[in-house]
Each structure stands twice: as structure tokens, then as C-alpha cells.
Amino acid sequence: MSLSASQNRAGLTLIAPAAILGLVFLIAPLASIFVLAFTDYQLGDRALSFIGLGNFRALADDPVFWRSLSNTLIYSAVVVPGSVLLGLVSALLIDPGTSLRSFYRTAFFLPVMASLLAMAIVWEFMLHPSFGIVNAVMKTLGFAPRNWLKDGSTALYVLAVIGIWQSFGFNMVLFMAGLSAIPRDLYDAAEMDGTPHAWARFKLITWPLLAPVTVFVAITSVIRSFQVFDTVQALTQGGPNKATEVLLYTIYAEGFEFFRSGRAAAITVVFIMLVVGVSLLRFLSLKKTGSNA
Numbered sequence: 001m002s003l004s005a006s007q008n009r010a011g012l013t014l015i016a017p018a019a020i021l022g023l024v025f026l027i028a029p030l031a032s033i034f035v036l037a038f039t040d041y042q043l044g045d046r047a048l049s050f051i052g053l054g055n056f057r058a059l060a061d062d063p064v065f066w067r068s069l070s071n072t073l074i075y076s077a078v079v080v081p082g083s084v085l086l087g088l089v090s091a092l093l094i095d096p097g098t099s100l101r102s103f104y105r106t107a108f109f110l111p112v113m114a115s116l117l118a119m120a121i122v123w124e125f126m127l128h129p130s131f132g133i134v135n136a137v138m139k140t141l142g143f144a145p146r147n148w149l150k151d152g153s154t155a156l157y158v159l160a161v162i163g164i165w166q167s168f169g170f171n172m173v174l175f176m177a178g179l180s181a182i183p184r185d186l187y188d189a190a191e192m193d194g195t196p197h198a199w200a201r202f203k204l205i206t207w208p209l210l211a212p213v214t215v216f217v218a219i220t221s222v223i224r225s226f227q228v229f230d231t232v233q234a235l236t237q238g239g240p241n242k243a244t245e246v247l248l249y250t251i252y253a254e255g256f257e258f259f260r261s262g263r264a265a266a267i268t269v270v271f272i273m274l275v276v277g278v279s280l281l282r283f284l285s286l287k288k289t290g291s292n293a
Helices: 007-038 056-058 062-095 101-113 118-124 133-140 155-180 184-190 200-209 211-226 231-235 246-257 261-293
Strands: none
Touching: 007 101, 007 261, 056 261, 062 155, 062 246, 101 155, 118 184, 118 231, 133 200, 133 211, 133 261, 155 231, 155 246, 184 200, 200 211, 211 261
């Protein structure tokens, strides 16, 4: 049945506000970034000129860019498996319980809801080299205290630990949703068939049926880890000696400290390509998982 002209106009009228908002706040800014990436524009200039791939060629020879890209990948390589594993273990431990299940679920999810900037200040006090609780515990255990955020060999990994603490609660909730969708009859049948041990039931039932959720959680965690900025800005400002500088902080520094908007836009394009690539991987993985189910 074909729609009448009035129905078409009514449909267009209904989607017009969302389309306009998407154009103004999403499409137009993205288009501006891609245009600026091919210019020499600096913040405050009244004119600009197109330089083609000049910004990208400069990035290819810029050790700071490669350091920030490397730091971002290292941070992601630590945070993603840590937050996924901790989220899965927490979900498995909380799921069977009844009395305190809501309390633990809320407590573990609080870091996700809290302002990461405010939590970063708390972590700064905890990691303080003189009166921080972390060094106090280390002294009690017989280890020498360290200046965790000023040591280039540890600063990035400390930020990664904070990232795991902040994000594993979100992954836990996703895993709990996946666990709730698994029929309990399967566990009863496995126990009747001679599989009484929890580990055996996990390998035979839980883990295979959680595969789609696990893929989704893992790739979503990668995207979230690429977006780290707040803790870097609040705790280290990319230091010491660029040891914790990540892509988003480099974009911020180039655009708002050095006012090189064209170069900042070029780095943003690289960042967008990374996120789009991971998102495409998520789509293909979920499609493959769904087709095998």
C-alpha cells in the first residue's frame, strides 16, 4: 500500500527536528573537523589555506604523536582485559546471591556514575608520595614508597588501574544482563547429567552462551579506553616526559594550548578512524556470533 502525500509530509515533519539536530550537532562538526585537517588554521586566525596532506605528513614525523598513540594502545591493552575479566568475575559472584545482590551491584556501579574528575582528585591523595594510603600500606609491607604519578615507568599503569576501577562496574552490569538470559534449566540438566562442579558448568554452559555479550563488552571497552582524558588531565597532564600523554590529551594540547587547530583536527581524524575501525569490528563480530548461534 503506497503512502499518500499527506502521510509523507507528516512523516517528514516528525523526523525534521531530529534530522536538524543531527545535522547541527553531529554532521556539521564532523565535516568541519575533516576540512580543518587539510588546512593550516590556527585558533584566532582570520584566514586559512589548504595544505593538503601536510598535517598528516607532519604527524608521521612527530615523535609526540607516536608516543601518544603508543600510550593509548598500551592503556587500552591493560584496561580492556582487566575491566572485562573483573566485570565477568563480579557478575558471576553476585548473580547467585539474593540478600545483598542489589547492594553489591550498586556499590560496584558507583564509580561509573561518579564524576571521574572528582574521583581522580581522591586517587591523587591516595597516591601522594608523603601521606597517601597506598605508600602507607607499602611501608607496612616492607616496600619502599614511590611517587607513582611522577615516575615514568609506573604513571601510565597507575592510570590504567584507575581506568579498570572506573569501568568494570559497567561491564559487570552487562554481564549480569547476559547471565539473566541463560535458562536455569540448563544448569539443572547439567547437574543431573553428572556435572555438579561450578567450573565445569561455566565451561559447558555459561561461557559459550555469554559469547555475544563478551564480544560486545570487549569491543565497547576498547572504544571507552580510547576516550581516556579526564584522569590524564587531572593527575599527570601527560607527564612525566610524555609518559602518560594519550591521543585525546594531544588533541587538547594542540588545539587549546598551542592553538594549532589544523594539526589537532588531523589527530582527531586519526582518532575517529580508530574508533570507526573498532566499531566496524564490533558489528562484524556480533554478526558472526549471531549467525553461529
